[in-house]
Amino acid sequence: MAVQPEHPTSPQIAAGQDLAIELRGISKAFGAVQANKSIDLAVRRGTIHGIIGENGAGKSTLMSILYGFYRPDEGEILIGGQPVAITDSRAAIRAGIGMVFQHFKLVQNFTVLENVILGAEDGALLRPSLARARGELQRLARDYEMQVDPDEIVEELSVGHQQRVEILKALYRQADILILDEPTGVLTPAEADHLFRVLQGLRDEGKTIILITHKLREIMKITDNVSVMRRGEIVGTVATADTNPTAMAEMMVGRKVILKVDKAPARRGAPVLEIRGLRMVDDAGVERLRGIDLDIRAGEILGIAGVAGNGQSQLLEILGGFPEVGSKLSGRIAVNGHELPLDGRGADGQARRRAGIGHVPEDRQVEGLIMDFDAWENAAFGYHDAPEYNRGLLMDNAAIREDARGKMARFDVRPPDVELAARNFSGGNQQKIVVAREIERNPDLLLVGQPTRGVDIGAIEFIHKRIVELRDAGKAVLLVSVELDEIMALSDRIAVMFDGRIMGERLPEEATTTALGCLMAGMEPDAGPVQAAGGART
């Protein structure tokens, strides 16, 4: 079914070379979800090997297998040419693997020194271990430019320094292979730069480094080789020097069957949504949206393309009235010419619905549906205070059921049983329940996030048709998808998001995947890297 595009793939790194780690046919399933599908991976000693892929591509599962958190269903792991069974993290440490997690595993109220020896104390008495560790720590810090005060309490340290402690911890345990999971997600640009220098220093010492990320720029900047993961598989391994960000972006996002959606040219009306200078800084202080300007007119579908994690989710959540807790927002949003508040009581999901915004959220199982609620209860979710669903103080459950029956029939939800809990429907039918609920309220602006993620082909066509119908009825649609083909097939206009900005807009008929891929990687197709984006984060 899925058509894989041809990518220039350099010959697999040949066996017989000096390999630090080799994975052969690693598979891991969680229930029905195949998180890793017969993964083959060879990492040469003394290199920095990038593993890139979108959220949910299976990167973290693979690394958890390497670190002994999961046992693979199939396949074997070779370290230094020898097959090893990594049964738990102790075995991983013995095999010379050190892991730096995205969320640090440090004891906040211990000192740096205490954290470094935690679990590696030699002997029951702490004092001699501490003395030995202090000397070793000073040597490591000097050799790798990673100065930290061994007696500082960890929670007093900056995030960047805490990460150093994690790396020192691994080195103290004599790790030869260092795995870093999304290490720059929490770092400032200067800290990230320093981290990269440290990693290059470690590589030059002969250590092997595996860098997991979904940021193309980091891959291009410091890796020697890179493997791209998508939907649990490694779709290619190339030498970084032989590739370019555009090709990588395309490989990450992947191409499905070309979806053809029959639609008449858009008949654009008045502007429905106007966004000006929208900024968002999340709870951790990271700027997720860096000044978004966007207009959508009645009767058009604006598609936002981009690699996941570049601010699309935040944009949808803000428009839908539920930004991340603790985030700070600025800028202006107006719907039908009325400015909407960004926070406070008037900015919640109810207020957004009253303003005429419908929302098919990105994650139907966590946001769009209450999985334990029956279909009929879900069919009113978010609109449960509408007059037609209520009779005085009580909810009119009979009316809600009747309404749900109609929606499920019109959207061909199977089985058409309103008394069935949402979790018992397939992904496609769950999504149809959400889409039916949102579209049938006839919103002026429909927000749609990943409408066809985990949805079967039949339901995809159906959902696409309904979205186009809504557009033809003169409504505005904001579509966010990581499926480039979905964006190309549905959109009347395409905006590409990268690193919290709109990189550019294209019309679908003149957009090529290459040009979009460039924008998705943060570069203007004709020029070099955009200064602001290229220099800001790394």
Place this chain on the structure above:
Amino acid sequence: MILTPLISLALAFAISAVVILAIGESPVEALKVMVEGALGSSYGWGNTLYYTTNYIFTGLAVAVAYHAGLFNIGGEGQATMGGLGVALCCLFIPWPHWTLALLGAAVAGALFGALWALIPAWLQAKRGSHIVITTIMFNFIAYNILTHLLSKTLRPLGSMDPATANFPPATHIPGLWQLAEMMGFAWGKHSLANVTLFIALLMAFLVWVLIWRTRLGYELRAFGKSEPAARYAGISPVRITIITMLISGGLAGMMAVNNVMGMSERLILNAVEGAGFFGIAVALMGRNHPVGIVLAALLFGFLFQGGAELSLWTSIPRELIAVIQGLVILFTGALDNMVRLPLERLFAARRRKEG
């Protein structure tokens, strides 16, 4: 799944029997004493229903919070504070008739209980302090505030008892036996159950309406299942947390109508007798459904009354009754899955065979 609690109960009784055997008493005899004492006479029933009334209130309190994903284990403190509200209402307002006093006391008890739950609710909603920790702390604070008030402020001059004065006669609500007498037959003379039982049953019905028939109930169930989804739907976590805890605390506080106004007719120390904690077990066993809670409350009422009889008539120590009650809680609540999973597997296997 009515079978699960019954089997759990049987297991609890079986182990209790072994324990009773181990201390050299006859389990059959013990069961006989319990059943006869609690259910064998109208007087026994009267007392059993009195405890049942307490547990209905506290069980409902736990259940309402549970549906919103909140674990309110502060029923004890909320009922203690409810007692204070009821006492103040009965002592300082000159009620013309018990019916009005009953309504006033129910409101006062609920109000005090609700306000006592408000502080942990606010701390959870606004500051992220976990409600399990704060509500249990608030039990101790409530107990000590009451001790202070009863020994210093509310104790009548010259009394050596840490308790308020007796409530005026106009606030004395009739026991069920008095109602029976009014209607011309004798039933459970001087037993403890009183008209508050009807309020408890009314509350059970209203809680059912709240949870499954109102917008608020819909929103609190949605919030209890998934906070991100609730936020998506525009349901304010702060608002739901606070309103739910007010209702939950109010239900626990209303219990005081039964034990303070209906039974002791003055406020004494430790009037709640652990009913707040039993409410957790009652809600667990009753599957957080009002009908289940009424039934579970009846069972725990029986255990409490039967246990009192047991310590009165046999040499089985009072502590052993606590062991039996503990086993029931353990099996019906904590070990629920131990019984339910094999049962579900059994039924699934049978269905497969039939299909």
